[in-house]
Amino acid sequence: MSLMERLSQGWGLLLVIAAGLAALTLSGFLIRRSSVRKYFGEIMVPLSVMAVCILFVFITFSFPEEEAGPAVIPQLIAFFTVTFCMVLLYRVAQGLAKPDPPAGRTGFMLAVVGITAGYCFLIDIAGYFLSTFLFLLVLMYVLGYRRRAVILSVALGWVLFSYAIFYRFLHIQLPLGFWENFY
């Protein structure tokens, strides 16, 4: 087994992934502390894409070798992706890239993502209807809407609409969570 094949599966692959993550973290750390920190996203996005491509190329070494086999297209895609990402990095180095857009309310956005992720997690336990009701109440409030009667009626109305249209009419088997025992 060649070195490339060893690195394309099992512990070898884990080593490649760990090395890639470490390299990306270190790059991000160094960029944040350098004069090019206003190009953080312009550098980190191509670097991350390149890292994934390189990982995919390593994995292709474990594929059977044949003409027009399963490795050909992924390797071609990875080659072109890495090439174009390097051009993007070159443009940053030459001062041709635009600096990153100013940071918006990233914390607020992450809170919305977190609430949405929590909603997905809750669906499994409490079922679609209850978790959707709670999700709508919480998110509308977080987004700054303060008319309680409207919030309640929208959340309740949406749950009833979902039940009638999605569950009953379109027969979408929405998850019921612990309510399943009562059905």
Place this chain on the structure above:
Amino acid sequence: MDLLDSMLVGFGSLVGWKPLIIIIVGVIIGILAGAMPGLSPSTAVALLVPFSYTMTPELALILLTTIYLATNYGGSITAVLINTPGTPAAAVTALDGYPLTLQGKAGKGLGTALIASTIGGSIGVIVLVLFAVPLAHIAIKFGPADYFALALFGLATVASMGRGNIIKALVAILIGLMINMIGIDPISGISRFSFGNDRLYDGFSLIPALIGLFAVSVVFAKAEEWTGFNRTLEKVGSKLPTLKEILEIRGAILRSSIIGTIIGIFPGAGSTIASFISYDVSKRSSKHPELFGEGSLEGVAAAEASNSSSVGGALVPLLALGIPGSATDAVLLGAFMLHDLVPGPLLFKTRPELVYGIFAALIVANIFILLLGLYGNRLFIRVVAVPDAILYPMILTLAVVGSYSVAGSLFDVASCIGFGIMGWLLKRYGYPVAPVVLGIVLGKMIETNFRRAVMMHGYSVFLKEKLALAVLIIAVISFLYPLMKQWKEDRAKRAAHSWKT
């Protein structure tokens, strides 16, 4: 005669209350979605694809294509009333539509947009029928090499016509193609890049990916720049344009409809480019160019006729060749796949009632857009005024139901949210999302046809097959031309920079 018979079959498939109700529902949803700033046609169609799953393929595709058509008119409502285009293409409508509102002539602006949209949409559908049918007859003889070349050409034009950084558009396409590689290899059957996760053996489900990239990413992006701003809409003046005014702008409507349809046919061009070009051509050929930008009915008509007619044009490559001509077409392709259908020449042979049913439904939908627009605009405007703080949470719940309903899997819901984060990140740093989707949708077609062609005839097949070679040359030029243009711009920038220092 054959075409007329087939169209009769198409209209025959609409007989009954179900198809008509579906068309009306599609038109209403399309107008409302189009009118909501932030909801593009592709977002609206992506959100509704999963709910069509339990319908018959005919009804499902009628619903989705009708929504696609109606969003283009819907976009004009907020463009005219509050200078906020509901769709990117309606940005051109706002140039003259909003000044009309400021002059107290909102009714004339909306009325002109509606009539121009209806005429443009109808012309687009007629061209679709006339072009798609013969093209499909020719395409039936295409081999794997030809299909590979055509799919590559589709991606090339999308990249080349993307505004902004061409290299980022290319990287976005390649990201989409790479995502498509995850799962069982369609030819050898080995598992690729699934990391032993059996949920990834079939790759990422297309619909959650579409919803995540097109709809969820919009909500996350909006959250990042959240100001709590809510739309307030003006009351619409009831005075519609007179027949004389419509007759005066007939040239602009017809010209723009033809331009829009032709531009729509080219993959990647889309309704926004069609609107800008038609607006510019109408201004140049107008007797009153000085009125453009000041509230010209001709300007509104040009923009609306072209963006509505581009829908018919964009459906030509999708239905005849199976190659999506726009981001919304890519979503529609996903809908076809969801119903185990492959759009392309064979579909005309195997399911003629479905294809001609779509054509007939689009013609009928144009009539409903006119009627619902005339009588329902006041109601639509009230619905559109719903605050963002209510709208966006509902989009997220719709996204969750939609991605769950495809396979009843919470993994799909999680991947939808993951794609939403990815879409937000890409957009934030200037990478367009539509090419990612096209890469995902066209990836399988590109890979299987490339490998089949090579397995059957070797790598030289792309030089021997004349059509494939010609299309590949055009595709390479389409890739290289914008790259060269950007390289020249970069060189000029560098020269200017060094001259300054």
